Amino acid sequence: MYDCIIVGGGPAGMTAAIYAARAGMKTGIIEKLNTLGGAMYKTSRIDNYPGFETGSTGPEITSAMEKQVKEFDIDIINDRVIGLNLNDKVKKVFCIDKEIETKSLILAMGVSQSVEESVLKVPGxxxxxxxxxxxxxxxxxxxxxxxxxxxxxxxxxxxxxxxxxxxxxxxxxxxxxxxxxxxxxxxxxxxxxxxxxxxxxxxxxxxxxxxxxxxxxxxxxxxxxxxxxxxxxxxxxxxxxxxFAGKPNSTNFIDNIVDLENGSIITDEFMQTNIDGVFAAGDVRKKNLRQIVTATSDGAIAAMNARKYIKNNF
Incomplete structure (x- = not known):
């Protein structure tokens, strides 16, 4: 059983995993793509992420974050989440190939389950x-x-x-x-x-x-x-x-389980959803600024509050 499972390997998910693992939690990231990074990975130019004085690229920042993730004992699970059972204290995450149990769950799927999906669905x-x-x-x-x-x-x-x-x-x-x-x-x-x-x-x-x-x-x-x-x-x-014609919904598998508004997960300032032990981080949250830097902040906050939840409930 995991202490913390994170759904999504973008900047929010990777940051959450680093903070959770550093806090001594058995941690796993579920990512359906063959690479981490989420939408950040496909971004050709990034000039507003601190620490890169001449700017950077999505793949470069992804690579730096991924190397840091691999410094810790974090499981990278390449699979797609198709359902959840959040009724009990121990949460169950159903993937195509396996079922995973965890004490806490962080939802960090971004605005779309796949950076390969399009919005208008037209050629090019x-x-x-x-x-x-x-x-x-x-x-x-x-x-x-x-x-x-x-x-x-x-x-x-x-x-x-x-x-x-x-x-x-x-x-x-x-x-x-x-x-x-x-x-x-x-x-x-x-x-x-x-x-x-x-x-x-x-x-x-x-x-x-x-x-x-x-x-x-x-x-x-x-x-x-x-x-x-x-x-x-x-x-x-x-x-x-x-x-800006609407974005592919990454929250279909949690509809009617976690509170949503227009497809975005509603949380409090601690990244807590309406379900105890279930948190959300990054662009999947209802928020007014979706950036890499805000996603990493969300991930850190979610992980620390997941740790606090486990300490108080297990």
């Missing part, structure tokens, strides 16, 4: 993720400073990110496949007050194209069926497309 999206397509304005906006930036989405998240990106791009175009964006009055008013934001309604993205990096994408007018090829503006050396 996976290929150009991190090569012109981004899902994080805070992470990647500076790469597209003074260029024409495109935002794809229909709800408040897209509007909020477009407002943020308007401070970087010379122009921000929001593309929505609806007659009108489904956003709050606050965001609607805010967008109207910003001169360099425009909205294209009733446009559907069909395909992303390029050679190594994103060079153009194709949209279709849902009314006229006219197709339009969108290419970088003259003088722009790259094309930046930010997608």
């Amino acid at each position: 999206e996976k290929e150009f993720a991190g090569r012109g397509i981004s899902y994080c304005g805070t992470c990647d906006a500076p790469f597209f400073r003074n260029m024409h930036i495109y935002v794809i989405g229909n709800k408040d998240e897209a509007a909020e990110e477009a407002i943020y990106l308007s401070d970087f791009g010379k122009k921000v175009t929001i593309i929505t496949n609806k007659e009108k964006m489904n956003i709050s009055d606050y965001f609607e008013k805010s967008i109207k007050e910003i001169d360099n934001i425009e909205i294209w309604n009733n446009k559907k993205v069909l395909e992303f194209k390029g050679n190594g990096i994103l060079e153009e994408f194709v949209i279709e007018d849902r009314n006229t069926k006219e197709q339009i090829n969108i290419k970088p503006d003259e003088g722009d050396f790259a094309m930046g497309v930010f997608i």
Whole structure:
């Protein structure tokens, strides 16, 4: 039996494992991919993680964290979680190949069970993720400073990110496949007050194209069926497309078990969920800033509170 099982091997999961193992807990990470790192691993450039004065890459930071994980007696279990039984004090984690028992559980699956999943599910999206397509304005906006930036989405998240990106791009175009964006009055008013934001309604993205990096994408007018090829503006050396159209759900296997809001796990400041001994960390949590640095913080807090839970209950 484990003291602590962590579902997900991204920055939150690896940090949680390091803190748990250092505290003397028998620890395991369940990761369905063949590499640790989660979404961080596929990020081509990271300039906002402390300790790398000239910036770094996702694989480089993943490698450094993974080496540290391997300094401790932490089991890396390559398997997919398909179910949980959290009714008893000893938790049961059901994977495809095995059943695991643990005294505490930390859920750190990120925003998607697979960094290979896409959001729009159109040709080229996976290929150009991190090569012109981004899902994080805070992470990647500076790469597209003074260029024409495109935002794809229909709800408040897209509007909020477009407002943020308007401070970087010379122009921000929001593309929505609806007659009108489904956003709050606050965001609607805010967008109207910003001169360099425009909205294209009733446009559907069909395909992303390029050679190594994103060079153009194709949209279709849902009314006229006219197709339009969108290419970088003259003088722009790259094309930046930010997608905020909902993310693949990584919490399907805990639906109706752990409290969720819009697919994100609800926790308190101690990373505790509604179930004793079950914690959550990283982007899978309901939170307002999803970054590597906040994920690692969550992981440390979750592990220390898992230790406290075990000490008080076993």
